Amino acid sequence: MPPVTGTPVYPRIIQGGMGIGVSGWQLARAVSRLGHLGVVSGTAVDTVLIRRLQDGDEGGHVRRAMAAFPVAGVSDDLVRRFYLPPGARGNAPYKLLSMFRRVASLGRQEVAMMANFVEVWLAKEGHDGVVGINLLTKVQMPNLPSLYGAMLAGVDYVLMGAGIPREIPGLLDALSEHREARLKLDVEGPAGAGPDELVFTPRDHAIEDRTPLRRPLFVPIVSASSLATTLARKASGRVDGFIVEGPTAGGHNAPPRGQPLFSADGEPLYGERDIVDLGKISELGLPFWLAGGAGTPEGLRAALAAGAAGVQVGTLFAYCDESGFAPELKSRVLAGIADRSVRVRTDPRASPTGYPFKVVQMGGLEQQDDRRQRNCDLGYLRTAYRTEEGRLGYRCAAEPVADYVAKGGDVADTVGRRCLCNALTANIGQPQHRDAGEELPLLTSGDDLVSLDTFAQGRARYSAADVVDYLSGVPACS
Numbered sequence: 001m002p003p004v005t006g007t008p009v010y011p012r013i014i015q016g017g018m019g020i021g022v023s024g025w026q027l028a029r030a031v032s033r034l035g036h037l038g039v040v041s042g043t044a045v046d047t048v049l050i051r052r053l054q055d056g057d058e059g060g061h062v063r064r065a066m067a068a069f070p071v072a073g074v075s076d077d078l079v080r081r082f083y084l085p086p087g088a089r090g091n092a093p094y095k096l097l098s099m100f101r102r103v104a105s106l107g108r109q110e111v112a113m114m115a116n117f118v119e120v121w122l123a124k125e126g127h128d129g130v131v132g133i134n135l136l137t138k139v140q141m142p143n144l145p146s147l148y149g150a151m152l153a154g155v156d157y158v159l160m161g162a163g164i165p166r167e168i169p170g171l172l173d174a175l176s177e178h179r180e181a182r183l184k185l186d187v188e189g190p191a192g193a194g195p196d197e198l199v200f201t202p203r204d205h206a207i208e209d210r211t212p213l214r215r216p217l218f219v220p221i222v223s224a225s226s227l228a229t230t231l232a233r234k235a236s237g238r239v240d241g242f243i244v245e246g247p248t249a250g251g252h253n254a255p256p257r258g259q260p261l262f263s264a265d266g267e268p269l270y271g272e273r274d275i276v277d278l279g280k281i282s283e284l285g286l287p288f289w290l291a292g293g294a295g296t297p298e299g300l301r302a303a304l305a306a307g308a309a310g311v312q313v314g315t316l317f318a319y320c321d322e323s324g325f326a327p328e329l330k331s332r333v334l335a336g337i338a339d340r341s342v343r344v345r346t347d348p349r350a351s352p353t354g355y356p357f358k359v360v361q362m363g364g365l366e367q368q369d370d371r372r373q374r375n376c377d378l379g380y381l382r383t384a385y386r387t388e389e390g391r392l393g394y395r396c397a398a399e400p401v402a403d404y405v406a407k408g409g410d411v412a413d414t415v416g417r418r419c420l421c422n423a424l425t426a427n428i429g430q431p432q433h434r435d436a437g438e439e440l441p442l443l444t445s446g447d448d449l450v451s452l453d454t455f456a457q458g459r460a461r462y463s464a465a466d467v468v469d470y471l472s473g474v475p476a477c478s
């Protein structure tokens with residue numbers, strides 16, 4: 001089956017995939033219905049799903065989508081294990097999933113498949129617009145079941161950054177034909193006897209209809225033309241375009257190229273070498289979108305003038321009504337923007353991935369800091385390492401320091417690290433309850449957050465359609 005029929009009409013606006021759960025199905029659906037590309041975040045969305053169930057699944061949307069999942073029994077099993085009527089959980093801690101490992105049980109894979117399926121299915125419900133899914137290359141272990149789950153729901157685009165997703169295009173081809181997919185697992189420490197691989201076998205899962213799935217367009221997120229060239233030429237299959245993301249974008253950023261330099265405030269300094277050569281990107285002959293501070297009408301016009309198909313925008317969408325950020329956090333930050341008390345810091349240490357991570361700073365906003373008692377119970381950012389005895393282990397630089405060091409980690413790596421898994425779930429109103437209180441949020445946004453008022457004009461709230469109107473300069477039609 002041909003992967004895509006006809007020449008795709010590329011969207012002008014891509015609503016960036018924002019994890020964890022900021023780009024949920026409501027936001028992606030709203031953008032997609034307006035004729036642009038709505039993107040759901042697939043990162044840690046299995047935890048988001050079971051927390052929604054434990055919070056009562058208001059409106060029944062999640063359970064409605066779960067019922068459409070093609071592997072019989074998974075929906076009933078998850079509802080039995082996790083669903084609670086609204087308010088019934090009280091102050092009890094959320095129940096957890098087991099953390100992903102190189103080999104995950106079929107049941108654990110099916111939760112990841114289900115969660116990504118649900119997010120895409122709901123985002124696509126009731127209209128013909130296109131929907132994408134964003135996954136982080138670095139969060140390797142859940143990625144194959146996540147992609148397959150999203151494809152079972154008919155995802156149109158896969159967008160992946162935070163690493164070099166060279167193997168993914170070929171794996172999308174395999175998954176679309178329900179063939180086995182093998183992805184090299186990055187393992188620190190001594191080499192093992194055999195290859196370290198993640199293996200996902202669609203036929204292990206009881207799906208009756210094996211009609212080939214539509215192969216989604218694959219659009220990697222890059223911050224250098226050299227990476228785009230490598231992917232265009234050497235990826236394992238077809239690459240369909242690029243998001244070219246600069247260092248002002250929200251979330252994680254690529255580190256500066258060359259010798260690391262820092263401002264007096266400890267922020268990484270970017271220079272000439274970090275400016276992407278758009279001429280070289282154009283020469284690749286594939287569509288591309290600009291991201292990072294591109295969320296203005298001028299930004300869109302400049303992108304089009306530079307040969308781009310459009311822009312990918314995160315920060316503006318992150319504070320709209322349909323985004324997953326907890327409503328009280330959105331209004332606090334919007335008020336802080338209006339009274340100019342907000343700033344964004346590029347923190348080189350916060351993320352256990354080692355990539356710079358943008359953190360919103362604002363007086364009076366209580367966020368996760370060094371005083372948090374470390375606890376690693378979600379584990380999406382754990383990386384694999386091999387012990388001298390040849391065993392595989394998993395560690396995260398934000399876990400309790402003694403544990404990390406006992407696993408052979410360098411104590412220096414732990415300094416300043418935040419538990420993004422727990423903080424980012426707190427951002428969307430799903431904080432874990434601990435004896436010491438609730439997990440605190442840690443908001444991320446692009447540098448342009450501070451000028452968001454040019455668009456918001458003091459409004460206390462706005463919708464995704466307002467953002468689309470503003471960017472396209474034409475009234476939105478729904």
Ligand SMILES: Cc1cc2nc3c(=O)[nH]c(=O)nc-3n(C[C@H](O)[C@H](O)[C@H](O)COP(=O)(O)O)c2cc1C
Nearest residue numbers: 016017018019249250251292293313314315445446
């Ligand atoms: C709250 C937030 C979370 C984000 N999370 C992700 C993510 O999980 N994966 C990703 O590829 N990009 C992520 N991004 C980046 C956006 O997808 C988008 O590329 C970026 O925000 C564009 O720049 P802008 O923020 O200046 O609009 C995130 C951005 C924000 C603001």
